[in-house]
Amino acid sequence: MTRYTLHGMWPSGPTYKVGLMLRLTSTPHDYEHVDLRSGAHKADAFLAKNRYGQVPVLEDHEQDICLSQSSVILDYLADETGRFGGKDRADGLRAREWQFWGAGPLATGIYRTRAVRLGFFKFPPDVEAANLQSALGALKELDGLMAGRSWLVGSGATIADIDIYGIVSYAGQAQIDLQAFGNVRKWMARVEDLSGFKGPQDCLPQASVKAA
Ligand SMILES: N[C@@H](CCC(=O)N[C@@H](CS)C(=O)NCC(=O)O)C(=O)O
Structure with missing residues (x-):
C-alpha cells in the first residue's frame, strides 16, 4: 500500500500547497478527489478524517494519522521526508x-x-x-x-x-x-525552478489517481 493519500480538489489553493510539496519531495502518494460540489467533505466518512470538513487532508497509512490544515501538513512532510524544513x-x-x-x-x-x-x-x-x-x-x-x-x-x-x-x-x-x-x-x-515543480494547473489531477 502507498504510504500517503492526499484528499483534495484540484482548484483548491491549500490542496495545491500539499500537492506541490509531495512533488518537490518526489513522495509517492495516492490522490483522492473530494467532490465539494456534492458535499462529500461534510459526509461522516470525510468528517472522520477532518473534523473541519475541508480539503486538503493528508492520510499517512503507516503512522495511522490524518492531518488537515495545509501548513501543518507541510510541516509534517518536512519532518517525514527530511526536506524543506530548514537547516536547524x-x-x-x-x-x-x-x-x-x-x-x-x-x-x-x-x-x-x-x-x-x-x-x-x-x-x-x-x-x-x-x-x-x-x-x-x-x-x-x-x-x-x-x-x-x-x-x-x-x-x-x-x-x-x-x-x-x-x-x-x-x-x-x-x-x-x-x-x-x-x-x-x-x-x-x-x-x-525547483526540481519537480508543477504549477497550480498541472499539479493536481481532476479525478482520483493511485500512485504509479
Ligand atoms: N486553512 C485551511 C483552509 C482549507 C480550505 O479553505 N479548504 C477549502 C477548499 S480551498 C474547503 O475545503 N472548503 C469547504 C468548506 O469550508 O466547507 C488549510 O490551509 O488547509
Whole structure:
C-alpha cells in the first residue's frame, strides 16, 4: 500500500500547497478527489478524517494519522521526508512564522478575490474591495521583506516558500497584477525552478489517481 493519500480538489489553493510539496519531495502518494460540489467533505466518512470538513487532508497509512490544515501538513512532510524544513530549529520556527503570516491577509485577500473572479463566491462590493486591499497590502509587505533575499528563510527553499507560493501563485486568477512587486516575481521564478515543480494547473489531477 502507498504510504500517503492526499484528499483534495484540484482548484483548491491549500490542496495545491500539499500537492506541490509531495512533488518537490518526489513522495509517492495516492490522490483522492473530494467532490465539494456534492458535499462529500461534510459526509461522516470525510468528517472522520477532518473534523473541519475541508480539503486538503493528508492520510499517512503507516503512522495511522490524518492531518488537515495545509501548513501543518507541510510541516509534517518536512519532518517525514527530511526536506524543506530548514537547516536547524530556528529556521523551522522562522518558516512557521511565515506560514502563520501567510494565513492572514495574504491568503484571505488573494484566495477570496480569486474565488470572486472565478464566480465561486459573491461578496458585497465593499468586502470585495477590502479583500483586494488585504492582498495588495500583504504583497507589498512581502516584496519589501524579500529585498536582498533569495528565499524566505535562510539560504535555501523551505516549506515557507512552498506555502506562500501556494497562495501568491493564484494572484493571476485573482486578476492581481504582480508587476509592481519585482522581488516577489523574482522569488516566484526561483520556486518555479525547483526540481519537480508543477504549477497550480498541472499539479493536481481532476479525478482520483493511485500512485504509479
Ligand atoms: N486553512 C485551511 C483552509 C482549507 C480550505 O479553505 N479548504 C477549502 C477548499 S480551498 C474547503 O475545503 N472548503 C469547504 C468548506 O469550508 O466547507 C488549510 O490551509 O488547509
